[in-house]
Amino acid sequence: MPRNMITTDELAQFKSLAVKKKVDSMEMYLIGRNGYKYNMQEVGVNVFGDENYSYTVSLIHRCYNFSGQNGGKYRNGCKFEQTYGYRVSRKDIEAFVKKYPNGTFSNGVTFDDFLRSRVNSISTQRQLAQRQPIHGQVRQQQYNYENRGYFGNNQMNDAQLKALMIGFGSILALIFLIMVVTGFFFRHWIIGIIVALMMVGVFGAIKEM
Secondary structure: OOOOOOOHHHHHHHHHOOHHHHHHHHHHHHHOEOOEOOOHHHHHHHHHOOHHHHHHHHHHHHHOOOOOOOOOOOOOOOHHHHHHOOOOOHHHHHHHHHHOOOOOOOOOOOHHHHHHHHHHHHHHHHHHHHHHHHHHHHHHHHHHHHHHOOOOOHHHHHHHHHHHHHHHHHHHHHHHHHHHHHOHHHHOHHHHHHHHHHHHHHHHHHHHO
16 A cells, blocks of 8 residues: 655645635545646645645645656546545545544555445445345244244134134033043032033133134
């Protein structure tokens, strides 16, 4: 990664500049305005009111690892946009400057590096957004299954329960009948009453279903 050499005095001058001045300078030089490509002297006049500030404009870009001629490098239809399908805007420059208020000359990070990370982040967010509806459908299906009784419905469960109770009631009725016929009911009437009460309770519950 390229690393520009910045002196202590240059760094102090760079740090004294307002964020807006840095962003204005970089936007006008790197992107341009209204389709017009500005050189550093023109940027100096428009941002600082004096073409002699072209050195300051140059310093701003050197502190952010720019070297050589970069006028209009990120204008509409630029190589970066053609490669990544992403149009660079003032917001990108502002985010870059705010993230690295003291420049990137010391760590080698370039504006291209920063832009690529933003493109990757946006791509990841879009992929997650596309997956969410699918996950939502799965959760809704799971919710429906749970409310219906896991791969069934409440009507099926009620029918199964009713059949089970009828079977249990029939067994109790058979036992009660045998107890009466054999005389067991009269010899052990407490057990007989319990069986009779259970039978009545079961058939009463079935009737209410």
